[in-house]
Amino acid sequence: MDTSQLLKGVLDLAVVRVLLDGDSYGYEIVTRLREAGHESVGEASVYGTLRRLHNDGFVDSYMRPSDSGPHRKYYKLTTAGKRRLRDDAKTWRHFVETMAFLLKEEI
Amino acid sequence: MTTTTATNPMVEEYLARCSVLLWDLSPQLQTQLRDDIRQIVGEIAMELDGHPDDLVGPPLRFVSELRSAAGLPPIADRPHTPSPPRQPPAPDSAWLVLASVLLQLGRKVRAAAWPWTRQLLTDLRPAWWVARGIGLAFLLGGITGWYSQGLLPNLFDSQFLGLFSTVALVVLSVTHGRRGSSSKKAALVWLIASIVAFISLASWSDDVRYQDYGYVGYHGPVEIADHPDEHVFADSTFAEPVAPSVLTPVHEGITFNKEANGHVNFVDPLSGTVLVTVDPEDAFRAAEEMRSLSGDRELIVEFEGRQVRTTNPSDLTEAVDLLLR
Numbered sequence: 001m002d003t004s005q006l007l008k009g010v011l012d013l014a015v016v017r018v019l020l021d022g023d024s025y026g027y028e029i030v031t032r033l034r035e036a037g038h039e040s041v042g043e044a045s046v047y048g049t050l051r052r053l054h055n056d057g058f059v060d061s062y063m064r065p066s067d068s069g070p071h072r073k074y075y076k077l078t079t080a081g082k083r084r085l086r087d088d089a090k091t092w093r094h095f096v097e098t099m100a101f102l103l104k105e106e107i
Numbered sequence: 108m109t110t111t112t113a114t115n116p117m118v119e120e121y122l123a124r125c126s127v128l129l130w131d132l133s134p135q136l137q138t139q140l141r142d143d144i145r146q147i148v149g150e151i152a153m154e155l156d157g158h159p160d161d162l163v164g165p166p167l168r169f170v171s172e173l174r175s176a177a178g179l180p181p182i183a184d185r186p187h188t189p190s191p192p193r194q195p196p197a198p199d200s201a202w203l204v205l206a207s208v209l210l211q212l213g214r215k216v217r218a219a220a221w222p223w224t225r226q227l228l229t230d231l232r233p234a235w236w237v238a239r240g241i242g243l244a245f246l247l248g249g250i251t252g253w254y255s256q257g258l259l260p261n262l263f264d265s266q267f268l269g270l271f272s273t274v275a276l277v278v279l280s281v282t283h284g285r286r287g288s289s290s291k292k293a294a295l296v297w298l299i300a301s302i303v304a305f306i307s308l309a310s311w312s313d314d315v316r317y318q319d320y321g322y323v324g325y326h327g328p329v330e331i332a333d334h335p336d337e338h339v340f341a342d343s344t345f346a347e348p349v350a351p352s353v354l355t356p357v358h359e360g361i362t363f364n365k366e367a368n369g370h371v372n373f374v375d376p377l378s379g380t381v382l383v384t385v386d387p388e389d390a391f392r393a394a395e396e397m398r399s400l401s402g403d404r405e406l407i408v409e410f411e412g413r414q415v416r417t418t419n420p421s422d423l424t425e426a427v428d429l430l431l432r
Contacts, residue, residue, distance in 0.1 A: 049176045
């Protein structure tokens with residue numbers, strides 16, 4: 001199974017979850033996702049997701065000086081984003097439980 | 108949001124290639140996405156060494172993924188817009204086309220010729236330094252009052268001093284040419300000296316030209332009193348120009364028996380110069396007057412290619428008679 005297709009469906013949730021731990025910038029979010037096991041996640045996908053979440057008002061952005069180079073664009077979760085995280089997490093859990101039930105006999 | 112980041116040439120080059128793949132989006136969205144891409148790729152390039160192509164993939168894949176994740180439509184194919192057929196130039200614009208072609212040609216010729224010309228002038232500088240030294244030497248000779256008797260100036264009537272001063276000034280000129288001027292004042296002095304040397308050389312070459320034609324000490328054409336439309340070449344040894352009544356105007360540079368055919372010429376045998384040219388009917392009268400003016404000078408009387416040399420002025424009339432017979 002192509003996990004990259006699965007990841008696309010839940011990338012919003014994954015990104016928002018990372019931001020729940022604190023404000024972060026794009027490359028750090030990508031790194032966190034890869035460390036969590038989503039090694040195939042692409043930078044463009046994460047940034048595209050961040051852009052969409054920003055347009056929808058789930059994340060906000062601001063510039064922060066960097067010691068090692070140009071200013072970085074940081075993203076922070078908004079109240080709507082946190083609410084979205086709760087809803088999506090609930091949906092995801094329900095989805096996983098459903099799938100687990102379906103696959104129970106196969107396993 | 109428009110962000111400002113330090114310019115990274117590799118990032119900018121990558122961004123330019125990505126921008127092409129955003130053509131179908133609104134200008135505002137294109138601007139936003141370009142800022143995003145610059146931000147994204149800039150961050151990654153800052154964290155990891157390498158070219159953006161190696162870090163985030165080629166622009167096509169990157170932009171496709173970005174657009175997909177951002178909920179934007181896939182990259183659209185560029186509509187093919189055939190270029191309009193080329194029309195032949197209208198007749199009234201033919202001159203404009205020709206002028207344009209000539210202009211372009213002129214620019215190319217100038218572009219091609221200028222480096223060659225500049226190189227030639229640079230290569231010729233030593234020759235000019237030598238010429239400047241010689242020019243200054245002739246100037247020095249002229250100031251001391253003794254002019255050249257050939258290719259070298261005389262200094263205080265001494266060819267040795269003339270040669271010495273020429274060598275010294277050439278060495279000085281070449282040395283300065285190789286070293287250059289140490290100050291603006293020195294450069295100005297040398298510039299003036301160069302101009303004066305050039306004028307001196309031009310005068311010298313003019314003098315040489317007269318020498319080649321054998322006109323040294325020869326003055327003319329001389330305007331005859333009361334006959335301003337008539338001129339004659341007169342030797343300085345003559346007290347007065349010959350009487351105007353029998354004179355036919357001659358012009359500087361005309362050699363005798365060339366354009367004076369049909370005329371009787373009275374020629375100085377030493378310089379070969381035509382002193383007087385007259386019609387045959389005035390030849391006897393001119394001979395009489397020449398006899399009184401020429402003193403003891405020898406003369407050649409010439410008519411249609413035949414010459415008679417007179418050792419005695421009293422023989423002039425007989426010479427004319429002999430030639431016209």
